Amino acid sequence: MQFKDQLDFVRQHIKKNKLRVFMTILAATMGTAFLIVLASVGFGIHDTMRSEILDNRMVNQIEVYAEKMDQAEVEELKKRDHIKAVVYRQSVSLQQKTGLDEFIGENGLIVTDFKEEKKVGFELKEGRLPENAGEIVVGSDFAESLFMEASTESEQEPVTYKGSLVGKQVTYKMGLYEEPEMFPEETIFTIVGIAKEPAKDWMQDYNMYADAAIIPTLNPIFEGHVDDENSQLLYGNVNVYADKLENVTTVSKALKDEGYSVYSIADQLEQMDVFFLAFKAGLVFVGTIAILIASIGIFNTMTMAVTERTREIGVMKALGASPKLIQRLFLMESAWIGIIGTLIAVVISYGVSFIANLVLPIIVTAALGEEEFGDLSVTFSIIPWQLVIIASAISLTVAMISGWRPARKATKIDVIQALRQEL
Incomplete structure (x- = not known):
């Protein structure tokens, strides 16, 4: 079976269960969007803190x-x-x-x-x-x-x-x-x-x-x-x-060794970057839990797909389809759900981030007063491309893992028993 035929096979079976597949994609979308938006808060606060420290200061x-x-x-x-x-x-x-x-x-x-x-x-x-x-x-x-x-x-x-x-x-x-x-x-x-x-x-x-x-x-x-x-x-x-910026640490260390007390923005930024690295990793971990919850829906969808297609799988085996091909078809279907869910989640996340940066400053200013908040420029959410790559990789990996077990189950279906099953 050529790759194009494999895609057509997956597309046809997805069309048969539009509602179920839609709900599964929705769950994957919500989980991935939650991860991206949650982690973007860490990136936003980090960027705001760096800007405040570097404002009117020289890093060298x-x-x-x-x-x-x-x-x-x-x-x-x-x-x-x-x-x-x-x-x-x-x-x-x-x-x-x-x-x-x-x-x-x-x-x-x-x-x-x-x-x-x-x-x-x-x-x-x-x-x-x-x-x-x-x-x-x-x-x-x-x-x-x-x-x-x-x-x-x-x-x-x-x-x-x-x-x-x-x-x-x-x-x-x-x-x-x-x-x-x-x-x-x-x-x-x-x-x-x-x-x-x-x-x-x-x-x-x-x-x-x-x-x-x-x-x-x-x-x-x-x-x-x-x-x-x-x-x-x-x-x-x-x-x-x-x-040069890369020589700040060298110069600082040499001065400290000679008894001088020194302070540099580079030292402060380094400590802050370590803290926010751990903070953002924690947010990504919490967001990953949401994707894992969504993976339950993918697992259920793929398990039901295997059950419903038992006779079809038996026919494919009788015609000479290899277990690897059958497994690949079901993994492609779970991957398709993960890809579509991820793409939609990325678009939604950028929209939520834009709205948050537009609306939240107005709300906070109204709550705290213009005098307290007016001089503070805060970015509540930033979505760098690295975060999109990380979230996409996690989402697709979880989707593939969720579909792997049902795909393996499909390869072990007995041909005779499958052909005896009623349509």
Whole structure:
């Protein structure tokens, strides 16, 4: 019997029991769709968590902590293998006051090396990076932090700065927190750029960013007013950037071995990926139970098919059909049920996933309130092609196993007894 004839044989027998076969396919569809949709929740939550962690962060960034960090150690870090840049940002530890025309603010000054910042992509909304000690870049929310001096003591709503910032000069003073007066020395900065807004809407950047060349100007002011040996003008943190993502672990391990405390997004992602791998495997296992339940229907359908076709099987054997051919015909029928059920399940699953991602955020926002949920971008369901392959493989395997036992039973039917059976 040719393969085409085998397909026709299977198709004819399926048409004879349309309702029973339809209900069996429906059960297989529901089981497979349940597996895909359930597991897609794990993929969706995983993707959301990764996006939240990676948002506004660089995966090749390594935060380095040490009891004492200075410029000499930073220079040594730059000489290491697989390091693209070392950014040493230092913040002023004193009270600070800024002035621009008739507006005043209390903006913090961050001192950094813009040559290193440029290597890792310090993004600007407007202007350029500083090129000398007297130039600064201000944060994206710098203007909103400047208030008209007269309005600060008024009961009316404070007036903030509205004009252009690039090219403007800012006066900068420092002072002790316990003293009401600032140091008399005044430093003049020229704004040459405005930093790009932070990726997260709730984050605000009021800072000023100056090149490390300004430190010799600030140090004498600090030392002229503070005689405490334990006090420092600047305190900072170091971020090391690996040249490639695959080298992050190598660089991190080397730094740990030398006594540094390090933290990298890659380490966090690795731990999270292991957790979600186990979580998604658990969801697939639970979904597989639904397919196993559906397999009972396939088993019953195929068992009844063998019983109803006992005489037909006897005729086929009498005409010389081999047991392998008979077994193949019944396995093809169970496989057909599994394939059709899987295809329909995949289509339904994508539809359910689309609707869930469209409707659930609206429901959750209504339940929790826009303020609590508005800044959180959640993907409830994602169906990657790998999940479709896994679910399809499980569904087809279960369908074949369910049809194997009845198919084996068909090969063992006695020819004489089968031919004696009444039509």
